[in-house]
Amino acid sequence: MIEVKNLSKHYRLTEKSPGLSGAFKSLFAPKRVTKKAVDDIGFQIESGEMVGYIGANGAGKSTTIKMLCGILTPTTGEILVDGIVPYKERNRNAKNIGAVFGQRSQLFWDIAVRESYDLLKHIYDIPEDEYRKTLQMFTEVLELEPLLGTPVRQLSLGQKMRCELAAAFLHNPGIVYLDEPTIGLDVAVKSRIRQFIKEMNRMRGTTVILTTHDMQDIEEICSRIIIIDAGKVLYDGSLQSIKDRYGDKRVIHFELELEEEFQLPPDLAGKAEWTPGETGTVSVAFSNHVITAADVISEMLRKYRIRDLTISDSKIETIVQDIYCRGI
Amino acid sequence: MRKYWEMMKSQIKLDTAYTAWYWAGSASVIFRMLIIYAFWHAVFENRTTVGDMSLQAMITYTMLATLLNNYMSGVGSQLANQVRDGSVAIELMRPYNLLDKLVALDLGSKISGTIRETLPMLLIAYLFLGVSAPASWEAVPMFLLSALLGILIGTQLDLIIGIMAFWLDYVWGLRVLGGAITLFFTGALVPITLFPEWLRVLSGFMPFQSMVFVPVSIYTGQLSGLVALQALGVQLAWLVGIIVVMRTVWSFAIRKVTIFGG
Numbered sequence: 001m002i003e004v005k006n007l008s009k010h011y012r013l014t015e016k017s018p019g020l021s022g023a024f025k026s027l028f029a030p031k032r033v034t035k036k037a038v039d040d041i042g043f044q045i046e047s048g049e050m051v052g053y054i055g056a057n058g059a060g061k062s063t064t065i066k067m068l069c070g071i072l073t074p075t076t077g078e079i080l081v082d083g084i085v086p087y088k089e090r091n092r093n094a095k096n097i098g099a100v101f102g103q104r105s106q107l108f109w110d111i112a113v114r115e116s117y118d119l120l121k122h123i124y125d126i127p128e129d130e131y132r133k134t135l136q137m138f139t140e141v142l143e144l145e146p147l148l149g150t151p152v153r154q155l156s157l158g159q160k161m162r163c164e165l166a167a168a169f170l171h172n173p174g175i176v177y178l179d180e181p182t183i184g185l186d187v188a189v190k191s192r193i194r195q196f197i198k199e200m201n202r203m204r205g206t207t208v209i210l211t212t213h214d215m216q217d218i219e220e221i222c223s224r225i226i227i228i229d230a231g232k233v234l235y236d237g238s239l240q241s242i243k244d245r246y247g248d249k250r251v252i253h254f255e256l257e258l259e260e261e262f263q264l265p266p267d268l269a270g271k272a273e274w275t276p277g278e279t280g281t282v283s284v285a286f287s288n289h290v291i292t293a294a295d296v297i298s299e300m301l302r303k304y305r306i307r308d309l310t311i312s313d314s315k316i317e318t319i320v321q322d323i324y325c326r327g328i
Numbered sequence: 329m330r331k332y333w334e335m336m337k338s339q340i341k342l343d344t345a346y347t348a349w350y351w352a353g354s355a356s357v358i359f360r361m362l363i364i365y366a367f368w369h370a371v372f373e374n375r376t377t378v379g380d381m382s383l384q385a386m387i388t389y390t391m392l393a394t395l396l397n398n399y400m401s402g403v404g405s406q407l408a409n410q411v412r413d414g415s416v417a418i419e420l421m422r423p424y425n426l427l428d429k430l431v432a433l434d435l436g437s438k439i440s441g442t443i444r445e446t447l448p449m450l451l452i453a454y455l456f457l458g459v460s461a462p463a464s465w466e467a468v469p470m471f472l473l474s475a476l477l478g479i480l481i482g483t484q485l486d487l488i489i490g491i492m493a494f495w496l497d498y499v500w501g502l503r504v505l506g507g508a509i510t511l512f513f514t515g516a517l518v519p520i521t522l523f524p525e526w527l528r529v530l531s532g533f534m535p536f537q538s539m540v541f542v543p544v545s546i547y548t549g550q551l552s553g554l555v556a557l558q559a560l561g562v563q564l565a566w567l568v569g570i571i572v573v574m575r576t577v578w579s580f581a582i583r584k585v586t587i588f589g590g
Contacts, residue, residue: 071420073583094423106418110342122334123424151345 001175001207002045002068007077008231009038009063037063039231040077047174050201050208052222052239056324060231061211065177068209069097082174095124098168102180106164107152113163114148117170124171131170138166141196158189165193169200175207176200182214194220215320227323234323246319248288252296255281255308265299272296280307285322331424332432339436343444354445357398361449364390365457379522385548388460389519391453392544395446396475397516399438400482400539403430404490405503411493420582427487427578434483463549470556474543477563482539484570485510491574494581515541521550535566 014030038060045051055061066072067079070086070093079086086093099106107116121131139145142162147155155163161181168176178197182190198221200206210221218225218239225242227235235242256262262282264274272286286296293311300306368390372383381389407430410416419426453459462468489506493499511517513536520531520541531537542559545551551559 066417069417069421071417090420091423091425094421097421099418099421101418104415104418108338108342110345111338115338115341119331119334119338122331123422125331 001047001049001082002043002209003078003080004044004064004068005042005078007038007041007064007067007079008036008075009060009067009072010075011035011037036231038067038074038228041228041231041233042077043226043233043236045207045209047207048201048205049224050197050210050222052218052225053209053211053228054213054218054225054320055211055228055234057213059228061228062179064228065099065179065209065211069099069177070094095171096174098171098173098176100161100164100168100176100178100181102161102183105152105160107160107167109152112149112151113144113155116152116163117148117167120167120170126171130172134170134172135166138169141199142166142192158185161185161189161193165196169206172204173206175209178208178210178212180212181210182212182217190214190217197221227320229324242319246322249285249319249322250288250293251283251285251312251322252293252300253277253281253283253310253312254300254304254306257305257307262304265303267299268296332428335429335432336436336439339433340440343437343440354449357394357445357449358452361391361394361453361457364394379519381519381521384458384460386519387458389544389548391457391459392547393514393516393519393540395449395453396478396540396543397511397514398446399441399479400486400510400514400516401507402434402438402483402486404486404488406430406433407487407490408493408499408503411490412497427575430487430490431483438479460548462547463552467546467549467552467556470560471543471547474546474556474560474563477560477567478539478543481535481563481567481570482510484567484574485535488570488574488577491577491581494584510536510539513537514539515544519545519550521545535570538563538566 011034013033013035015033041060041064053061053064063072067074068081068086070088070090073087081093082096084093084096107113108119117135120126121128126134139148142165144162144166147159147163152160152163165181168178181197182193185193194217197208197210201208208221210217212218222239224238225235226233258280262274262276264272264284268284268286268291271291272284274282274284277283284296284300286293297306297309365387368383368386371378372386376382378386407416407426410419416426419429450459454461462471485506489499489502492502496502513520513531513534515531515537516539520528520537523531538559542551542563546556546559
């Protein structure tokens with residue numbers, strides 16, 4: 001369904017020196033720097049897959065999505081979405097995709113939600129009876145009934161996002177890109193949105209590409225994740241295997257009463273690694289296969305006075321955090 | 329075609345959503361018309377003609393020009409804003425041509441503007457400000473056609489300035505400059521016939537006089553018969569030329585799109 005090969009996108013930015021004089025300087029002799037937002041990435045996504053596309057802020061997620069949508073032209077590399085090169089045939093590609101950008105509304109701000117949907121019906125040439133059936137179903141699942149007559153600007157964030165989601169799936173697209181669809185939403189709305197996405201995938205076989213910072217989204221929706229960092233793919237594989245691979249890793253955060261500089265107790269050397277945190281705190285990372293948490297704690301207790309400790313378990317959240325910070 | 333038609337209708341619906349905005353717009357036009365009325369009455373205090381125009385001809389010209397000039401700004405600023413805040417990205421994901429959409433929206437708002445603003449104003453102008461009737465019966469259809477062409481030229485020029493945002497990011501300064509130039513060279517402020525010779529020749533080579541001066545002069549009868557038809561032809565040529573330029577600029581702009589935000 002989606003094929004990406006050696007894809008790169010470079011931006012040319014103007015770097016401004018600080019201060020007023022710098023502002024003037026860049027007016028006459030702008031200093032250009034190249035930023036590699038996406039740097040030689042490649043992956044393949046099959047029809048009906050639900051893929052989490054994750055990475056820290058600025059990792060290049062949105063840039064990739066925009067290239068897949070045909071909004072951005074890649075600097076180099078190839079993209080094929082359902083047999084179409086998106087940036088060459090933007091309109092044809094557009095008919096087959098839907099998208100939600102959590103940070104931006106794509107409904108018409110000033111008119112009632114229902115009117116927005118009506119307009120989408122014409123824009124995507126949705127047959128009348130199909131449109132009515134789909135809208136009715138969405139109205140039930142997402143509980144849109146009381147919202148349909150309201151202008152978008154009067155909706156709360158959660159209401160708006162439910163409406164946005166319905167808009168993205170309305171024309172039954174083969175692929176839907178969801179860029180942080182749950183950002184800023186409460187737990188109940190998040191869960192409803194996740195249910196809806198899974199339901200759409202099950203009923204219509206929609207391919208879903210999801211970017212999010214909420215690992216709960218990933219865990220509930222996606223079976224596969226692609227992690228990118230600084231424009232490069234760090235990991236591409238099933239959610240389960242990343243858990244198997246890194247799931248044995250555990251971290252204990254100690255709050256210590258330190259009198260001198262911290263040193264790892266000798267019995268832990270080679271079995272665990274430590275990183276300093278804020279003053280007086282130390283994080284000790286180790287693998288379950290090598291040493292147990294109880295042993296780590298007792299070794300630490302023998303050498304230091306511990307005020308408090310917390311154990312991070314191996315949720316995808318901590319795994320990903322770990323990968324962001326330290327690499328794969 | 330159907331989708332653009334629906335977009336135009338949605339714009340008309342949207343316009344009805346903001347009534348306060350609408351009344352503020354009408355008030356400012358009435359105010360401007362009164363100022364112009366007073367100004368030309370003062371100018372004609374001690375004379376009967378300026379150039380070769382009588383007071384009534386001048387009032388008729390300037391009132392119509394003011395009303396017509398109202399149509400000259402349009403969706404260019406909307407496009408520029410969308411480029412600047414990046415929301416043009418979402419527009420480009422839709423299966424339509426954004427330019428066509430903008431033109432459809434523009435027509436929508438101009439239609440609702442005509443019904444709610446221009447027609448009532450025109451009535452006021454006829455009843456209270458001494459605006460004369462069209463010069464002749466055949467001037468009416470010619471005026472309407474010419475005004476439509478002029479408005480379309482204005483829309484396209486406005487869009488070109490909007491497209492410039494792809495390169496300049498911020499086009500406010502350009503808009504102000506463009507506004508000043510067009511206000512003068514369209515003949516919306518004073519009839520071009522009052523310009524000094526060299527300026528008149530110069531504006532003959534520019535598209536601006538097709539926007540206001542030509543249609544209003546057809547109405548007042550200063551342009552009639554064959555000359556008027558010729559002027560219509562020139563308008564049409566400008567419109568086609570500007571559309572071609574704009575579409576070309578647009579295709580470059582699209583290739584250049586760089587939208588930031590993660």
